Amino acid sequence: MKPAPFDYYAPTTVAEAVEKLAELGYAGKVLAGGQSLIPAMNFRMARPGALVDLGKIKELAYIKPQADGSVAIGTMTRDTAVEEDEFIRKNFPIVAETVSYIAHKQIRNRGSFGGAIAHADPAAQIPALAVLLDAKLKVLSTDGERWEDAVDFIIGPFMTTLEPQELLAEVVIPPLPANCGCSYQQVSRQKGGYAQAAAIAKVVMDGDKVKDAQVVLFSVGETPIRTEQPNKVLAGMVPSTELIESVAEYVGANECDPGTDLHGTEEYRRNLVKVLVRRALLDAIERAKK
Template structure:
């Protein structure tokens, strides 16, 4: 469990980092927190010829709060989002709540938000959050910067729309108004494990009716996914146990997960039902 040999470049600027990537293409890998990459290198499942370390690149450890969105830079650690205080409103609450469930404390202290999204595990809290909020991923290369919507970004397990010469320099998330209620629920075998199934919800309530609903699921497909079926059930109805149960059933009826070592496909379907209902219930502050 020692990595195969590799070259190491510590980039001092984003220009330097992308020029190395431009030169080496998929022979090079970007390292920030290294919480997934280093383990994969130790298992020799990943054998990058060159590591481009961006930890010393100035300006990437920034949480940039704008009028209606926030940009989370490539060196922002999970722990910072978990501790909160920087991102206002319900989005900040959701980042803190979901952030608490990312791995264990040492992982959260070193690993990065953007690194988790670039790694694209479909059961990752941050990938599900990106899907939930239609996040836009800021990809930078020598060719310039482009924004990739979440829907296009997550291609399949561990695979994104990033080109080999691009760095995920920031993720842009929309701020949520105070009318939004956010909820999160996941089930994993042990605390800190990747979830077997995860649900994240954001619902906007006005005059006792749900006016906007977002429901995202992790662990049920090759990408984090939105449940349009659940969202359709929610919009226009009054929030409450019956509404949430109906939405949870709609979510469960519209997933086609695979069975694995943790249990048969039907188990995940039932977990979707439970996690969606629980996340909606928690969104409304009832448990």
């Protein structure tokens, strides 16, 4: 066994969980699906003094359509459950599509939707998706609940506004507008591997013209990056290939911050961003027209 010793608690209700987190303070760490945390603990890169395992809290795993067309996803809903959910596939196809790119089936069977956001890995799909779709996050503690937008919640690589005594309990995704199309694009060394660069686009059309064009990048900076150029240039315009090409060019050059590592140079990744933004926008526009 390789992880350092820790104390283990497995509450069965949310109330018990937040009480335990309050008691443990900085020594405590939430264990959700464990598919990122446990590898980090195996390497002893993470050495929490105590784990509060959410695995036995049934009230944290659900997918609930709301009256206003949004969907509430409990933090412990496993990725596979999200990917295969009929309501999600019909009303939020980009969510199922994006989740299908996470690692491999064995990991999606256990990885949790909310856990991925709380972990805030800059190379992870769900935090970027949450930013793109303006997800609202419900955070619980013994002091009660607070709500925060995903874009404000993620503040750095593996860093969120979550305090040690707090628990991310629910993710609410607002309904997609009419005439909206989304697209997920990535390049990775192998299927299921971390993306070297990735882009998710959401485009709303008004006839032939773009009403709103949002692109979030990830794996090319310290957090998911909500780009500005696509909407600045495309809103109100008929999206010609020249315009899209110029947007993609700009985003690759100015709106990402990729590093160089053994899988690729900064220059290569900027070029990937350019290609992926173009593909994502073209595909999203095509889907929005259907």
